[in-house]
Amino acid sequence: MWETWIIELLKGIGLLFLNPVLYIGLLVTYMLGSKRVKQERKLFHIRVEDPMIEMKEYIVPSLLTGIVLSIITGLLGLNVPFEFVLLTGFLSLIFSIFLFVRLLTPVYTVGLSLLIIFGLSLYGFEGILDEGFFAFDEVFYPSIAVLLGLLLIAEGWLIRRRGALHASPLYEKGKRGMIVGAQKSKRIWLVPVLLFIPNGILDVPGDLWPVFALGDTEWAPIVVPFFIGFSAKARSTLLANVVQPLGMRIAAIGFVVLAIATAGYWMPYLSLAAVAIAIVGRAIVFYVYKSREETRPSFFTSSQNGLMILGVLPESPAERMGLRPGELLTKVNGRIVHSRAELYEALQSNRAHCKLEIFDINDQIRLVQNALYEGDHHELGILAVESRKLLPMEGVQ
Incomplete structure (x- = not known):
């Protein structure tokens, strides 16, 4: 049976x-x-x-x-x-x-x-x-x-x-x-x-x-x-x-x-x-x-107070520091950032270490820091929303 x-x-x-x-x-x-x-x-x-x-x-x-x-x-x-x-x-x-x-x-x-x-x-x-x-x-x-x-x-x-x-x-x-x-x-x-x-x-x-x-x-x-x-x-x-x-x-x-x-x-x-x-x-x-x-209004928009994080690359410094989409990056190594260019310049002030000031999705401030290594992404692996127009080549399919 x-x-x-x-x-x-x-x-x-x-x-x-x-x-x-x-x-x-x-x-x-x-x-x-x-x-x-x-x-x-x-x-x-x-x-x-x-x-x-x-x-x-x-x-x-x-x-x-x-x-x-x-x-x-x-x-x-x-x-x-x-x-x-x-x-x-x-x-x-x-x-x-x-x-x-x-x-x-x-x-x-x-x-x-x-x-x-x-x-x-x-x-x-x-x-x-x-x-x-x-x-x-x-x-x-x-x-x-x-x-x-x-x-x-x-x-x-x-x-x-x-x-x-x-x-x-x-x-x-x-x-x-x-x-x-x-x-x-x-x-x-x-x-x-x-x-x-x-x-x-x-x-x-x-x-x-x-x-x-x-x-x-x-x-x-x-x-x-x-x-x-x-x-x-x-x-x-x-x-x-x-x-x-x-x-x-x-x-x-x-x-x-x-x-x-x-x-x-x-x-x-x-x-x-x-x-x-x-x-x-x-x-x-x-x-x-x-x-x-x-x-409803858009959540992921540019901000006058910092860089809105849209995405985080896997195995990047941003992921190691626990950064998440929806958080607002306000300061990098003591410098206020509003664009990817300012983020890059702030990171260049200390290529071995970085200190970040973050506002999470609950508007609570937190400070994170991490060592940087050769081969790490030059922008920490952060995908951000900044104030600019969408180029024709960037159209979403």
């Missing part, structure tokens, strides 16, 4: 590596990293973050999230038709090929798949696919809606915990053509989830999974990859201040969807209501976020 389960589970995991979605995602993350580095070099003449950051995010936190979800879906015995797996994969590939990162979310891949299934059944296409979706009709709807709720919770958690990590700084044109700073994050997480599809060899008794299994139907486990795409830009505040509430609200929508979807096992068409709530709720959350960003 257990040997059969282990063999079938290994087969299901193996199917993950045969899924083209996995490799398309790798290609897309490589393209996102390359595009980001190209933009950073254009704006700052240096790449800020490792070009493999997107790839690392695609693999490590995604797999950990997938393991947790797979344990939950495995215990629940969550079952879906194989045609649903194909449909979600097709939508993921379409959105990926055209780099529609914002659309690579379970709301659209999983939610739209369920609505497409319902639409086909509603308009009488059962005869075309009588051995597929419609052999079980609405019986699968609650399982798909539960899956959507779980993936939304995972999406909210990933955005909240990982969305602002390694954010890319950039320049934009503000009022009167003067530059303002912003932080941007665009990435894809691939979350593999264990599901069960019919027509396997595992005989699951109805009393083992009394709600989620369909009587004594035979099942096959399969690990299905799901994309979670995230794209956000913060100009009115730090990106970390954006992703925290954004992630929490998306996770809250996921819990609501999960509750309604669970009730759908007794009233299947509640599953459609759960999907509608997910789509509308997530759209409202992102609309509110974008509206606030467009109406």
